[in-house]
Amino acid sequence: MEIRFTKTKNPGVMPPESQLGFGKVFSDHMFIMDYDEEHGWHDHRIVPFSNISLHPASTVLHYGAEVFEGLKAYRTDSGSIRLFRPMENIKRLNSSAERLCLPLVDEEEMLEILKTFVKTEAEWVPHSFGTSLYLRPFMFGNDETLGVHTIKRATLIIIASPSGSYYKEGINPVNIMIESEDVRAVKGGTGYAKCGGNYGASTRAGARAEKKGYSQVLWLDGVERKYIEEVGAMNVMFKIDGEIVTPALTGSILPGITRKSCIEVLRDLGYKVSERLISVDELIDAMKAGKLEEAWGTGTAAVVSPIGKLMYNDEEFLINDRKIGEVTQKLYDILTSIQWGKTEDKFGWICEII
C-alpha cells in the first residue's frame, strides 16, 4: 500500500487548548481512498482538508449508505502520541460495513493508514490532559445512480478534529429522558452498526428531550418498550443494590469499546458485572426503593458520564444526589490515566504511534 501525500499550502492555526470544543475545528489534512469492484480499495492519499465533490445521485445522499467510527489520539506528558484499542474500532468498522453491504477494509492496512495519518497530523494533537485529536473515519456508498442496488463504489475518508477536555468545569452529571415512544433500533436492524442512519432515526426524540431540559435520551427496546438499551451516543451501566449491570449486546445496541473496557476494568477490580436484560420497571422500582446507587454512560467522547437525573413518563428521579458515584469516578480515573499515559497499561490497550 502506498499513500500519496499532498501537503497543504494553507496550514491552519490550532486554537488555544482551553478553547477547544468538539468537532468544529479540523486539522490540515484528510485521508481518502476509493473503492470499486474492479480495483478494490485504491488511490490511498493524504490531501489538504477540503470540501468534497459528490454526484447528486450518489448513493449516500439518497439511501443512507454510510458507516463511521470515532477514536482519539492522545498525547502523554513526554510528548508521545498513542491510540486506544484502535483495532477494536477497525473491526467494528468492518462489522458495520458488512451490515450495510459496504466494502470491508483490510484490518492491518487500516491500522497502518490510521498511524500514518496521525503522524502526518501530529502537531494537531493537543497537549493538556483531557484533550485529544478526535479521529473520524467514515465510509459511504458512492454509486452515481438512483437505482437501489448493492454498492459497487465507495469512498473512505478520515478527518481529524482537535478536541477539548469533555470535563472542563468538572464532571457534571447529565439529565437523561427515558423515551417511550420513538425507538432507535430493533433486533435484525442496524442497531449494532455505527451508521449515520441510526442517528437520523434518533433525532426527533433527542430534540424533544432537549426541549424539556434533558441532554440525551435513554432508549428502550423496539418491540415491547420494556428493556433498557442505551443512551444517545453512549452505552449505559447501573449499580443497583451493589450489582453492576449493563444491557447485554442483543443486536440492537452499539457494542461500545468504552463499554467493553469498563467491564474489563471492573472485573479486574473484582466487581461482578452482569450483562443482562434490565427492564425499565426494574430500574424505576430500584429508584423508588433508593437502590439505584449509580448510573453512567460510557463512550469515547466522555469516557464515562454520570447520570444525575432520569425522567420516565414525566416523573423525575434524582440519582446519587446528582453527584458522581464511586464506581463511575474509579472508571474515569483508571481509563483516562491509561489513555493519557499516567499509569502503566497492564491491559495492553495502548498503540504507540510516535
Ligand SMILES: *Cc1c(COP(=O)(O)O)cnc(C)c1O
Ligand atoms: C459510538 C457509540 C457508542 C460508544 O461507543 P465507544 O466505542 O465506546 O465510543 C455508543 N452508542 C452509540 C449509538 C454510538 O454511536
